[in-house]
Amino acid sequence: MENSTKSIGKGIDRIDGILKITGKATYATDYPAKNMAYAVLFKSTIAAGQITKIDSTEAEKYPGVIKVITHENAPRLNTKGGLRGGALLQGPEIIFHGQHIGIVVAETFEQATAAAHLIKVEYNQKAEKTNFEKLAETPTMPKGKELADQVRGAGKSAMKTAEVTVEELYETPIEHHHPMEPHATMAMWEGDKLTLYNGSQIINGAQTAAAATLNMKPEQVRIISPFIGGGFGSKGGQWANLVLTAVAAKMVNRPVKLALTRQQMFNSVGLRQRNMQKLSIGATKEGKLVALAHEIISHTAINDEYIEPCGDCTKIMYDVPNSLITYRVVPMNIILPTYTRGPGKSTGSFALESAMDELAYKLKMDPIELRIKNEPPKDPSNGKPWSSRTTVKCLQEGAKAFGWDKRKAEPGTNKIGDDLIGYGVACGTYPARQRDSSAIIKLTLKNKVVHAKVEIAASDLGTGTNTILAQTAADGLGLPVNQITVKLGDSDLPPAAGSVGSVGASSFANAVNDACIKITDELLAKSGKQFFVRPTAAQLMISESFTDFQTRSDSKAPAEAEKYSAHSFNANFAEVRVNSITGMVKVTRFLAVTGAGKILNPKTARSQIIGGNVWGIGMALTEESVIDPRYGNFATRSFADYHVPTNLDIGNLDAMFINEEDLIPNKMGVKGIGEVGIVGVAAAVANAVFNATGKRVRSLPITPDKLL
Template sequence: MEEKNKMVGMPVSRIDGILKVTGKADYSVDHPVTNVAHAMIFKSTIAAGKIRDIDTAAAEKAPGVLAVITHKNAPKLNEKGGIRGGAMLQSPVIEFYGQHIGLVVAETFEQARHAARLIKVDYEEASPRTHFEKLSKEAVTPKDKERADVKRGDVKAALANAEYKVEEVYETPMEHHHPMEPHATIAEWKGDHVTLYNSAQIVSGAQNAAASTLNLKPEQVRIVSPYLGGGFGSKGGQWANLVLTAVAAKMVNRPVQLALTRHQMFNSVGLRQRNHQKVSLAATKDGKLTALAHETTTHCAIDNEFVEPCGDCSKVMYEVPNSLISYRVVPMHIILPTYTRGPGKSTGSFALESAMDELAYKLKMDPIEFRIKNEPERDPTSGKPWSSRTTVQCLQEGAKAFGWEKRKPEPRQNQQGNYLIGYGVACGTYPAHQRPSSALVKLDRKGNEVTATVELAAADLGTGTYTILAQTAADALGLPMNRITVKIGDSDLPPAAGSVGSVGATSYANVVNDACIKITDELMAKSGKQFFTRPTAAQLMLSEKVTEFQTRADSKELEGADEYSSHSFNANFAEVRVDMYTGMVRVDRFLAVTGAGKILNPKTANSQVIGGVAWGIGMALSEESVVDPRWGNFVTRSLADYHVPSNLDIGTMEAIFIREEDKHSNRLGIKGLGEVGIVGVSAAVANAVFNATGKRIRELPITPDKLI
């Protein structure tokens, strides 16, 4: 295609949009499977101990009930098969409040729910470890070697001799994912093969985990996941509900559907853990950083470890000769934490970027100037050159677009009626990687019309994967987008990376582009002709009168890519309005400026960033999962208690993308946006609140009681 007709880089509307708004897109429980029974999980009402006995007699006699499954009659599963969080009915031991302890299968959802309420459980209770403040004193070094202490220079001496320093503790609470589509599965067996219609951010990962746990071969398990109603990391790994649905279907010998309720989401599919982060910064009077220590204390499950990397931003954001990144973790009777959007970076950036703002204020320096002064030429931890880095450009372009010059350096200097107005800035980063993926491209000619089908086991979280792959294939094949069909979300297709960790767009688009180049090369070779101008695959299908042709490509990270440090970077600007009398905070304006390599589709990219900003504002002002330490249960059990931002909570939001060419990270120079969009957002809001009020809030969320 001529450059002027290129589709990549154009703000194309989602090709699957009509299917979604008309209800024709099949999510997990929408697939047309006949004779489906319904399952309902029932859960423990203690956090620690074991089950003495379960009385299921009344439930088994209830109308419509087909089976009641507990640890007494559940089949033996491989608990090391890759399913996260345990809770697979393999033992009477209870390790957290809300652990799955049984499953009722009935003709209807209502019958299953009713029968689950008839079950009586006799427990032998133990004292639960659920009080984080008390237990944090027992925290130990994580087993995971990736969370070992990382030291450079002598932080202790640098802090002791510092001219200016900040040493503060920043707290981020537990959060939950809450995608619009809760986790749900339909399981259908045919002989010893099972099809699982299920939301999966990593299709092949779900297939392998389910197969291993069910003691099957991967080819005996098919995952079908064409559409996901969000996931934010909770659908990256798979949880017990997936395999329990398969177990139930096998036991009743018919398809079974299991959909978690919103209440059950709180203790079924992980969470973002609570983090106690001590950040110590030191600088000379002219603003050069001399020391940075980022020490995180957090929690994990009683029998399994997960520690999100809160210190990752502190490793790479600023040039500092003396640094320490450390983690300490305490096991608790709480469900296993897991990846949550911007894992570690969104929480860690709140601590780091708040501390940077505090130190800039002490130095009487503009916080943008302070950050630019400490810009590293290379990755401070690895010493590798950047594949590209846009932090300074993001800050400078953002300052101009936002009107940063109107900011008053001293707090409480900008008042409008009953409101105090404040400006805040914060930066963020997220690593960029390409993961191994495969794709199949099929070309078909009927008369003078050539069409293409692109197939790979990719995932679309709702972020526009279908569309960007159609755009990529259209350009690479020389076809209009309406002649491209994209098939993804099925483990029967060539394996691909997951839609996690901002690797989806990079991995999928590169392998599709590689497959299109390969099929063009193969058609040229097949023709036996020499071409002075490289033809497109579509032109070759016509000129050589080929009716059908296909090829597969297998792609991985570019050779030499690991010699560079590759990241997306951003700068976030917030304007807040704080009511002087009620302490209510509103974000009136927010600007996110991002450098993320080639932007495949500005329209879907803008949506990605706006979504990340909305969650970051929720993280800053309202989102918090609260545990009652006496029992270990969540007192926030629904969206009435767990407050996510609504349209009325969000002011004007704008996203700007820096034009960036990165030739080192991957062939197309893509870096990913899904994660970095939330990183630094909560810190920008918190810094703006300080600028407005003069009160530094170091514990999220920033609720009115903390400001009055």
């Protein structure tokens, strides 16, 4: 049956939706195995020092306990194997509160949990570095060369030539990822071969990191991860729990499951680091930018370095001849920070876009007009031409759809009852890239019906990868979607990029599309015929009676792509109501307008954008992980005190996409939307709060005590 209408661009339902709502989708701990054992981690209760004694006598006697594993009996691992954060039970050294110091393996999860509480640990405690404010007074240069000071023109010194200036400090707190599915692994050994069922955003990355850490070859390790209950970056790099599950399974010679609890998620799998950002903007009285400086202080781990690139938006968003971007860092006794949705761009855009709003207010200028006035004709950071840039269109179309003309420029003047009404706007961006990926397509013909199977070691975080790849294959092969099967989430499949950095959709879809073109070409060659109109692969299978045929394609980004600066862009519009008596903020309306190239499926794309918007609203109003500086542990360690927005916290959300064809970054013109959905959101809310109240909150989250 030929596919008469195109599938790409249609908002079809997720092809795996029924599996998920019926509970048939298999996540990391859903796989059955004979003789399963259960592992529970136990953790350090100090932030710095050494373990002097571990007494596990009582735990080992507890009913059902099979093994207690600590640094005293764990095998030697390769600590430079690529896992993040250390904590591999390789010695007595403690570098953060909550570091893994052992595993209890038992017949049941409950027995392992109870036994873990019986273990007595003695420490030689050292002075911990956990007070960010104090340490930030004497930060150091980062080790990473890409974070060296970036100066353009006269740098910050050009500020003295400006007629109007804004110089302020903006702060964003530690945040945690908190996917619905906490990190979990099941490990099974068969001889020297290891299978790990695990939520992995980068399937092949998890495979190579696990193999290297365990001193094995990648082909000895198989990662199976067909469904992932969210990750937001925390499942991008892999953490110690992945390999420690394999260690436990080897030591007890049985399959083992290890699932983190929600509380353990706070100190096991990274976090979004706290950032202090000084923004200095100088402009003429007419609103033309003359200088821009973005000076950032962040923290990292004692033993390793990760720093969010908070200056990334500042580098490219506005046309300014003189700029400075600097990074400074303070090592602390806290788990290594890591990639968190929109890393650097979400936090950096809060500072940049808040400062732009402050400048607009000082200039008595509309914030949209100020942004358009400083639109750069090419990428200011490297001089490359844009592959395309939709910022102005996003602002203009969004203003019309949102009703920006109803905004009152003077703060605090729009009131209904006890509520102050405010409008805010902020822009964002995220790079558009394609990464190397491979795909196999297998075609079969039975009873004159063609079916296709797509195989690729991609991952689906819940974002709709299965669906967009089925749509891509349907159009590429001339088949309806219901005759396509997609197999992903397995390292035995052709290698692929990860679901990280908004490279997933462009990398996976282009690999599948290339495989469709290739298989059609090969079927044409095999037929030995010439056709006036190019037939589809499905038509060729039927006309030539081929019962089965397959091919593999290995795809790369176009060579020309490097000559351009390619990005997705957005404009975010927020309406807030602030109760003048309680200080409570409610986002009543939010609109995100995004230019992200070809939208493969508007339904799943809208879901992605709205998800990013919700997190951005949470970033603005509720989310904050608080460290107790006396001990280095998190005072917030459950959903009772770490507030993720729920339905009642969120008003009317809407998402619009700009029609955009940009075939420079990749052949299909797919740009990626997973990251950009959060960029600029917190600033739009903060700017709306200022418009409502006249109070500028520069330290997130914006809680009632900061407004009253």
